[in-house]
Amino acid sequence: MSRKTLLNSKEIEIILHRLACQLIENHNDFSNTVLIGLQPRGSFLANRLVDLLKNEYGIKNLELGLLDITFYRDDFRRRDEPLEATPTEIDFLIEDKKVVIIDDVLYSGRSVRAALTAIQSYGRPDNIELLVLIDRRFSRHLPIQPNYKGRQVDAINEEKVIVNWKETHKKDVIYLDNTVE
DSSP states (O other): OEEEEEEOHHHHHHHHHHHHHHHHHHHTTOTTEEEEEETTHHHHHHHHHHHHHHHTTOOOSOEEEEEOOGGGSTTTTSOSSOOOOOOOBOOSOOTTOEEEEEEEEESSSHHHHHHHHHHGGGOOOSEEEEEEEEEEETOOSSSOOOSEEEEEEEOOTTEEEEEEOHHHHSSOEEEEEEOOO
16 A cells, blocks of 8 residues: 655645635625535535634635535445434525535545535525535546535545544645555
8 A cells, every 4th residue: 555645734725725715706705605514524624714714814704514414325325334424513594595515525426416415405505516625536426526626636446535634633634545555
């Protein structure tokens, strides 16, 4: 097994600022926009972006929700072990709002499909966009593409993108693991 560093903490910080600026360009003061982080890993990215938008760019009244998609996945009945859901924390309506779904890695697109289904339980949004930190192009099973992406990676199916956040791993770093010997 080999491990290659895709992004170090400095590069991740630069990308987070760029993504925050792109969101500001398209959503101005976020008065009609809500951010939804996909539990569990997308919540770290969503929280970081909200922190940047509020503290570095002075955006007030940002609404952030955290969505669990466990039981909306198309493979949840195929697993041998029981699934544990993470709590969904959405305490606002998304009716007629612009929604930005946030996840760390876009791979097959199945998680995003599940999120699109789950989000309907909270209303009918005006528009839905997708923001990801890593876009693994050429790996899609569904026709889903991000509106905002931190970095695009060409990885073969045996490779894994590992995102480590300082909140859980003491430093920000993204690896590409090759499990093929």
